[in-house]
């Protein structure tokens with residue numbers, strides 16, 4: 152098999168090829184118009200995103216990271232405040248809290264979903280708690296119902312980090328519409344990927360939407376009169392124009408991802424690997440949008456399996472090898488190994504398999520066949 156061609160973890164060029172003419176026309180239109188900052192493309196994208204997520208307003212911004220920062224600033228979270236979030240997520244989730252001067256308080260994940268465990272959240276609430284960030288990891292929504300109850304009891308807003316989960320649903324409602332403010336990323340490999348960095352916040356609250364609009368433009372309202380301490384977090388107009396072309400295809404791409412996920416599920420079964428690879432659990436009342444297909448590898452063999460994938464030119468990734476509470480730059484928070492066992496275990500034993508809407512059945516059979524070969528090889532060596 153070593154002569155076989157490479158299977159990438161993700162192939163962002165395929166969606167470009169599908170829409171090449173429309174995308175290039177949109178880019179040309181923006182350049183020729185001279186409206187390179189803000190303008191109708193940004194507004195129209197925002198309207199499209201708000202309608203898609205089922206909320207009243209969307210505010211485009213420069214990245215998912217800025218979306219989180221805008222949400223935190225709009226909610227007046229700052230020094231002296233605490234924000235509860237999982238330690239098993241991309242760094243941007245915690246970075247936005249710390250850069251606002253607030254203190255992150257970690258609550259461990261549920262090992263079945265990799266999302267924040269509501270029971271742990273309850274234990275973290277203090278008088279200083281100002282918000283909960285629910286990260287919808289890998290494309291599946293967090294367990295919102297118990298989180299809603301906690302938030303209501305303590306009068307706390309929930310910020311959704313939906314960077315990986317645009318198009319995912321919980322009880323028939325889309326990610327981004329399940330909390331106070333939803334934060335989206337259009338990083339190229341996301342379900343809706345730009346051709347560079349971009350992001351957005353979605354909300355039902357017109358005051359927060361207006362505040363985030365002002366914050367993303369240096370806090371100006373009107374021009375050159377600075378109401379509040381903002382920064383430049385604007386979405387690039389070219390990105391907005393490209394995303395407008397792509398948004399109508401999002402559901403079709405998510406259906407493609409779900410199809411790929413079902414095929415992996417069936418292949419893991421067919422190759423008798425269910426004891427070796429733990430499939431992602433698509434939980435009830437949710438629609439998983441599979442930004443990633445993440446498996447748990449048995450017997451502490453994850454890293455060896457990754458080496459085998461590399462040798463076979465099959466893409467894979469570890470999201471994330473070191474939970475946030477153990478990151479060097481966060482040591483001052485005072486956490487240590489063993490504090491969040493479910494996050495630490497996930498960091499040790501999980502890996503993402505190739506996942507993109509266009510991934511074909513034959514390539515998927517090769518991916519899972521490669522795992523089966525590896526398992527046979529290990530058994531022979533052990534015998």
Ligand SMILES: Cc1ncc(COP(=O)(O)O)c(C=O)c1O
Pocket residue numbers: 214215216217240241243244286312314315335336337338348349350
């Ligand atoms: C869970 C999560 N939050 C936030 C972000 C930040 O998004 P961006 O890369 O657009 O800044 C990402 C992106 O990888 C993410 O996966």
